[in-house]
Amino acid sequence: MTVTAVLFDIDGTLVDSNFLHVDAWQRALAELGSPTDAWRIHRSIGQDSDRLLRSVAGDHDDEWMRRASDLHSRYYKELAPRLRAFDGVQELLRAIASRGIAVVLATSAPDDELKVLLDTIDAPDAIHATTSADDVETAKPDPGILEVALDRAGATPSDAIMVGDSVWDLTAAARAHLRSIGVLSGGVGARELTDAGAFAVFDDPAALLENLDAIL
Structure with a gap:
């Protein structure tokens, strides 16, 4: 298999977020009168935000959903100074790019969050393209964001690999007919990642970098 593109999720995969x-x-849900256990929210991280909200808080009208998303965005921005790239991220992206392989960051984060994440990663020379929430109507596990990423890389599913930390990432990859690799850095177990379709699982980007020759 010749790999011409590697698609990366960002949150939990490249950045500790x-x-x-x-x-x-x-905090957003508590403010709206819907206190929710943290573990339930974590289980849904990586999904489209509307799906996340429905999975942890049930059905609400559009105004409630908008307020929840706005509050999340506000509180997340307050926490942004604590963001950090995982060890080895810059080296990993540059090692892939140096092989002539397109690196595409395939996220459905809104543009303002994406800018902060890119600043945190700080490897613009290694990144061929990015995606954002503006590119699709519905995020992962729907495959649309990965299809956009493939198009921007000029790649097909047969010559690309997706790297992600959540079952939603890997489910989206399977629906896009992409091979996928899982990382444990987002807090999801190896068994769940392999069950969702990952052909290999590594602890974090640094471990993936150490094994890059066996993957590409």
Whole structure:
């Protein structure tokens, strides 16, 4: 298999942000009178935000959903100074790019969050393209964001690999007919990631970097 593109999720995969999202969602839901256990929110991180809200808080009208998302965004921005890229992220992205392989960051984060994440990663020379919430109507586990990423890489599913930390990432990859790799850095167990479709699972980006020759 010749790999011409590697698609990366960002939150929980390249940047240590999942538990900051959990905190922000938990505060938002509590403010709206729907206190929710943190573990339930974590189980839904990586999904489209509307799906996340329905899975942890049930059905609500559009105004409630908008307020929840706005509150999450506000609280997440307050936590943004705590964001950090996982060890080895810059080296990993640059090692892939140096092989002539397109690196695409396939996230459905809104543009303002994406900018903060890109600043945190700080490897613009290694990134071929990105996606954002503006590119699709519905995020993972729907495959649309990965299809956009493939198009921006000029790649097909047969010559690309997806790297993600959640079952939603890997489910989206399977629906897009992409091979996928899981990382444990988002807090999801190896068994769940392999059951969702990952052909390999590594602890974090640094471990993936150490094994890159066996993957590409």
